[in-house]
Amino acid sequence: MKKIINIFSAIVLSLFLTSTSNAVEKWDMPMAYSATNFHSQNGVMFADAVRIATGGEIDITVHAGGSLFKGGEIKKAIQTGQVPIGERLLSGHQNESLIFGTDSIPFLATSYADSDKLWKHLRPELEKILDKQGLVLLYGVPWPSQGLYFNKEINSVADTKGIKFRSYNNSTARIAELMGMLPVQVEAAELSQALATGVASSFVSSGATGYDRKVWEHLSHFYEVNAWLPRNYVMVNKKTWNKLSEKNRNIIMGVAKMAEAAGTARSEQLSGWYLTQLAANGMTVTKAQGQLRTDLESIGKTMSDEWISNAGSVGKKIIDGFKSE
Numbered sequence: 001m002k003k004i005i006n007i008f009s010a011i012v013l014s015l016f017l018t019s020t021s022n023a024v025e026k027w028d029m030p031m032a033y034s035a036t037n038f039h040s041q042n043g044v045m046f047a048d049a050v051r052i053a054t055g056g057e058i059d060i061t062v063h064a065g066g067s068l069f070k071g072g073e074i075k076k077a078i079q080t081g082q083v084p085i086g087e088r089l090l091s092g093h094q095n096e097s098l099i100f101g102t103d104s105i106p107f108l109a110t111s112y113a114d115s116d117k118l119w120k121h122l123r124p125e126l127e128k129i130l131d132k133q134g135l136v137l138l139y140g141v142p143w144p145s146q147g148l149y150f151n152k153e154i155n156s157v158a159d160t161k162g163i164k165f166r167s168y169n170n171s172t173a174r175i176a177e178l179m180g181m182l183p184v185q186v187e188a189a190e191l192s193q194a195l196a197t198g199v200a201s202s203f204v205s206s207g208a209t210g211y212d213r214k215v216w217e218h219l220s221h222f223y224e225v226n227a228w229l230p231r232n233y234v235m236v237n238k239k240t241w242n243k244l245s246e247k248n249r250n251i252i253m254g255v256a257k258m259a260e261a262a263g264t265a266r267s268e269q270l271s272g273w274y275l276t277q278l279a280a281n282g283m284t285v286t287k288a289q290g291q292l293r294t295d296l297e298s299i300g301k302t303m304s305d306e307w308i309s310n311a312g313s314v315g316k317k318i319i320d321g322f323k324s325e
């Protein structure tokens, strides 16, 4: 009997030792956009790949749609260690540093190829800023190009005066101001409600968000502007990161690279499809042309000059690097 108990204790002890040497880290990962959105789906694939590649040692659960933390709270929650990892719209933090808004300079990087090129120059500078904030950058994926949603036909900026406009960052609020509209910042998760209750009757975004929020229920026109491709990025709390084994850090960085490539390809593949869905659901989908286009380009020039003169030497370095390629 004693022998059996001894064998049993040896097994329990060895199980305990194995489980402590391969401790499972359970990470909650808040994301701001709906579960069916391609960023969120990409986040789930990233989490699955990390789980498989680390042999189950890092077990990430995605919480989409702002269900754990709302978009505007996610970065702070990671910085303060409330959650180890999460995804947020990069340009949502322009109030901390204009560098976060590099991808939202109108008419600077308007294609996926240019967006990648800009990211190549932006990423090292962003990593430095995030490092000082106690964060580690994993990957960034662009949204499809942005356009303007209205509940009527618009032919020039003169037609937009006084309209209530939903913005999602400082740049989009500035566009609204320059167009004579009244900006109000609303998370994508609350967009349908804002349109239904009249808090806003227009906004700027991709076909993706228009589709996710079924905005044809409230609005009638989408004008393709193709002026920038804002990015979402995934970050980890630095203290949590530094406690990981070097092996797991390398695995996560490798998976992050794949998630960036896969998410970007998916964004590009879906970009045209979203617009066909807006049209199929009754919206008028056209390119911003004529006077509207001319007005938007002039607003873009004002905003780009403002950004460059306020973003200092780091901003200049990124833009010069991008333009020199």
Ligand code: PCA
Pocket: 089, 143, 144, 168, 187, 188, 204, 205, 206, 207, 208, 209, 230
């Ligand atoms: N959708 C997000 C940000 C950019 C986009 O295409 C939103 O509207 O909040």
